[in-house]
Structure formats: C-alpha cells, structure tokens
Amino acid sequence: MIQFKALGGAMEIGANSYYINFFGTGIILDCGQHPRKEGYDSLPDFSLIENDPVDYVIITHAHQDHLNSLPFLVKLHPYIQVIATPATRDIAELTLHNALNIMREELDPIEAKKLFSHDEIEMLTGSIIVLPYDKPLEIAGHKHKLNEEITLTFRDAGHILGSAMVFLECAGRSICYTGDINPFDQAVIKGASWKGFRADLLIMESTYGLTPDTDYKPWQKEKERLGAELNKVFNKGGSVLMPVFSLGKLQELLTTIWQLMHKRKVPFTDIYINGIGMKINRLYDRHRYLVNMVDPNFQVTATGYRNITTLDKKEDLFKEPCIVMASSGMMNEGTLSYTLAPLFLQQKDSAIFTAGYMDPESPGHAVANAKKGDHIYYPGHTKALPVKCSIRRFRFSAHSSAEGLIKIAAGINPERIILVHGDEGAVLAMGSMLIKKMPHVKIHAAEQGKLLEF
Known part of the structure; x- marks a missing residue:
C-alpha cells in the first residue's frame, strides 16, 4: 500500500x-x-x-x-x-x-x-x-x-x-x-x-x-552570452548587479565568470558577494571529492571574490566596473539584492542581470521583465521607479x-x-x-x- x-x-x-x-x-x-x-x-x-x-x-x-x-x-x-x-x-x-x-x-x-x-x-x-x-x-x-x-x-x-x-x-x-x-x-x-x-x-x-525548450538555454550558450553582455557594460564603465541565491547559483556563477575572465573573454574586475554564501563556498570545496563535480580539483574559494562589507558605502560600486552577486535571487524584501536594485536602476551605464526562475509575485520578477525606459512598482516605494539601467535575463538553470x-x-x-x-x-x-x-x-x-x- x-x-x-x-x-x-x-x-x-x-x-x-x-x-x-x-x-x-x-x-x-x-x-x-x-x-x-x-x-x-x-x-x-x-x-x-x-x-x-x-x-x-x-x-x-x-x-x-x-x-x-x-x-x-x-x-x-x-x-x-x-x-x-x-x-x-x-x-x-x-x-x-x-x-x-x-x-x-x-x-x-x-x-x-x-x-x-x-x-x-x-x-x-x-x-x-x-x-x-x-x-x-x-x-x-x-x-x-x-x-x-x-x-x-x-x-x-x-x-x-x-x-x-x-x-x-x-x-x-x-x-x-x-x-x-x-x-x-x-x-x-x-x-x-x-x-x-x-x-x-x-x-x-x-x-x-x-x-518551451527553445527558451531553455544550454549552460555553455548562456555563458557566451553572459560574457558578451558583461563586456557591453564594462566598456561603458558600468557595474552589474546579479541577484543570486547563496546556495547553488552563487557558486555556479562565480565559477562561470572566473572561467570567462581566465580565458580573457571578459576583463578582470572585482566581484563582491555577501553573507552566508562565503561559508557555503567553503563547503563546496570541502565536499568536492565526495560528490559528482565537473572538475573536482577546482576550488570555488579560488575565484577571487571580495566581501561587500569591505566597501565604505554602496555608491563605491559605481566608481569602477565591478560585479555584485547579492542574495536573494528573487530580490525578496530585506535582502541585499532588494536594497541594491533601486540604486542600480538609476545608473544608465550599469545593468541588472537575472539568472534564473523568478516567482511571479517577487520583486525580482518585476525587475527581470522590465526594460530601459520603463517604470516599475517596487515594494517599499510609493512611486514607480524609472528604469535607467540595462536589464538582461539569463537562464542558468x-x-x-x-x-x-x-x-x-x-x-x-x-x-x-x-x-x-x-x-x-x-x-x-x-x-x-x-x-x-x-x-x-x-x-x-x-x-x-x-x-x-x-
């Protein structure tokens, strides 16, 4: 039974x-x-x-x-x-x-x-x-x-x-x-x-x-597109916010961008992360010989990221091109990605790159489906926010x-x-x-x- x-x-x-x-x-x-x-x-x-x-x-x-x-x-x-x-x-x-x-x-x-x-x-x-x-x-x-x-x-x-x-x-x-x-x-x-x-x-x-399967992108294809879009932003002197989950998406995208940089597909730039993700990175390394890894010898902690708390103020993110990988992946209220998104939306040379599934009722869904020139309603704000930055959606699933x-x-x-x-x-x-x-x-x-x- x-x-x-x-x-x-x-x-x-x-x-x-x-x-x-x-x-x-x-x-x-x-x-x-x-x-x-x-x-x-x-x-x-x-x-x-x-x-x-x-x-x-x-x-x-x-x-x-x-x-x-x-x-x-x-x-x-x-x-x-x-x-x-x-x-x-x-x-x-x-x-x-x-x-x-x-x-x-x-x-x-x-x-x-x-x-x-x-x-x-x-x-x-x-x-x-x-x-x-x-x-x-x-x-x-x-x-x-x-x-x-x-x-x-x-x-x-x-x-x-x-x-x-x-x-x-x-x-x-x-x-x-x-x-x-x-x-x-x-x-x-x-x-x-x-x-x-x-x-x-x-x-x-x-x-x-x-x-549709036509919308589901193989990882390698999305990796190439990510490299091209990063270069567009960096060439304008802008920075990129990537809302990610601290477990899984962060480690995969840190590694993906590290690979792009070391193959000279994109220039070396600072990558900032926050919170519990740094501890999870160490667990990925600790277990790398015990699970099925693409390359067990690779260490996520070797990707050269920095703790965002080392910055004096958030506006420093726009002094030089950089990448910010902030949780949560859906920009839920109270998280760093939720806090940073309105700052990035105001920067015409910068961008927000989303990387996966967005719950239709999440703040991230509204951002991911916007484009430059739109106005979006964002939780915690009484007026619609103008979208001045570029928005790109990726499917790193x-x-x-x-x-x-x-x-x-x-x-x-x-x-x-x-x-x-x-x-x-x-x-x-x-x-x-x-x-x-x-x-x-x-x-x-x-x-x-x-x-x-x-």
Whole structure:
C-alpha cells in the first residue's frame, strides 16, 4: 500500500513537503518554508498528518523551500529520524541558524520566544543520519506492516551540492522522488544520475513545465552570452548587479565568470558577494571529492571574490566596473539584492542581470521583465521607479527542462506520476506533455491535503 499527501508545494513552488505512507511506515519527503510568506504561514500544513504514522523525514537538499521548516516538524514529532546526504547535513547546519534569525525578526517578541533555539538546531543537525549516494539503507517505522524493510537509496540529482533523488523499494513496490533535478552539467555540479533505477510511482518536480525548450538555454550558450553582455557594460564603465541565491547559483556563477575572465573573454574586475554564501563556498570545496563535480580539483574559494562589507558605502560600486552577486535571487524584501536594485536602476551605464526562475509575485520578477525606459512598482516605494539601467535575463538553470523531465520519466518508467513543485500552469502543461508522450502512464497533479492511494 502506498499513500501520498501533499503538505505543501502543490500547484506552487513554496513550502515543499510530501507525505508517503509506505506499508505503514510514514515518510515525509522534504520540509520546506515558503520564500514569500512569513511566520507560521510559511510552513507546510503538518496538521494534515496528525493522525498518521510519522517515522522519517528525508531532505533532498538544503534550499529554503525544501529544508527550513524541519525544526518545526521535529518539535511536533520529536522521535522522527532525519536522513540527508553528508553535504546537505553540513549546509543545513549553516542555513537553519540563519533562518532562525530571520524568523525571529518577522515575528512579534512573544511569538519569537516560542521558536526553537540555536542549541536545538545544533542538536537537530547533529542527529541527522547521513547517507552517501548509492549506499542503500534499510528503514522501517514502528507501524510497518511487513517483515521486509524499506530500502532507501540516494542518487545525485545534479541540482546543487548534496542534492539527491530518493528511491524507496519494498516488497516489489518502488517509489522515486526527484526532488529538484537537473540532468545537465553546470559549471561546478555534474548532471543527475538515475540510470539503472526504475519505480512504480514517480513524484516529479515540474518547475519548467511551462517553459518551451527553445527558451531553455544550454549552460555553455548562456555563458557566451553572459560574457558578451558583461563586456557591453564594462566598456561603458558600468557595474552589474546579479541577484543570486547563496546556495547553488552563487557558486555556479562565480565559477562561470572566473572561467570567462581566465580565458580573457571578459576583463578582470572585482566581484563582491555577501553573507552566508562565503561559508557555503567553503563547503563546496570541502565536499568536492565526495560528490559528482565537473572538475573536482577546482576550488570555488579560488575565484577571487571580495566581501561587500569591505566597501565604505554602496555608491563605491559605481566608481569602477565591478560585479555584485547579492542574495536573494528573487530580490525578496530585506535582502541585499532588494536594497541594491533601486540604486542600480538609476545608473544608465550599469545593468541588472537575472539568472534564473523568478516567482511571479517577487520583486525580482518585476525587475527581470522590465526594460530601459520603463517604470516599475517596487515594494517599499510609493512611486514607480524609472528604469535607467540595462536589464538582461539569463537562464542558468539548476532545474531540468520540460523535455529533460520527460526523458527522466521515460527512464524511470513508472506506472504513475505525481507532479509537484511547479506553478499551476507549469504543472498542467507538464501533465499534458506527459499524457501525449507516455499515454500508458497515469498522471496526477498533486493537490494540497488530497489523499492518493495506490
């Protein structure tokens, strides 16, 4: 018996979390926090499983929308066992402390006191069961109905450092959860590996289900275009703001630009970064021989970046051409990229380069879809801001294209597919393509709280 229930991340990319009852063992796949919501509204709806067995939570990777509600889940279920790859565990130790600080600022003082503590995060991350890729682990919950245990195996998902596909098998039944997946090589991380595995049930992300493959650019092509656009800005004496996520996108684009500079495709300029990304860079280097890297000998910390806090004032960014890689990638309020964007918008010789998916309701979406001469409404400003700088959109994606997802599905060869982790349009478009390409497979679009049984 397999039961599935979405606790978050159905018809959206948000608090991604999915419950599986596999022969009586309760398994939660990911435990995310919605990046655009605050406080308790940003969490999955754990009340949907208050009467179900809850034995394990498997974290596929350490991005906010897959990890950050883990301390809340552990408070509700203190005996739950947490499983992740070694790299994900190490990253979680950094990012969960950072998330706690942010949540304390969002909540009123009384509610903030009810939150977990930094000491509790230390205990939590220290208790995570680390499971390397391709090393099967036998698991079973306290209400498991069979003598045979469940075999859990991680495969590299090719998304960020430590990201994993999840394979579960028991009594001839099997489940695959892609997590966030990318079958193509990036600058640092190699593409996903799933060959040799199949599953009866495939739970698959659909981030780019609505994006035509003609709009999905290979990394090398985008790298060449990035070099050309950087040169246009530098030749005018301008600087470039690149909103990036501190985990994944920062390391990939630092490496990409370092490669362009060392091949003399663009001039050497200062690159400024901020915050937790510098610590994550060191984790990429520490784990480089333990995961599938494009070049394990390359070190992200060798790319020559500078800490933006070394500047006396933000206006110094425009004295000489430079690149600023600032989080968050969607320019969410309260982040450095959100603060810097209005300054760059005023600079006619400078530019803002966006690098990936933008939530339609994020500040970054408004900026990414603007062009010089437009006026845009930007949160925190009463009047529309004039766009004087250049805006360029790039697709340095850590997610699979729609066609890539179809190939993954064909390789896994499931009887059923449940689509998750995508806006409604992306999920429906992906479902339509799968029905045409794989008419023998039953396709489901996950709905929050709706129970599916197989």
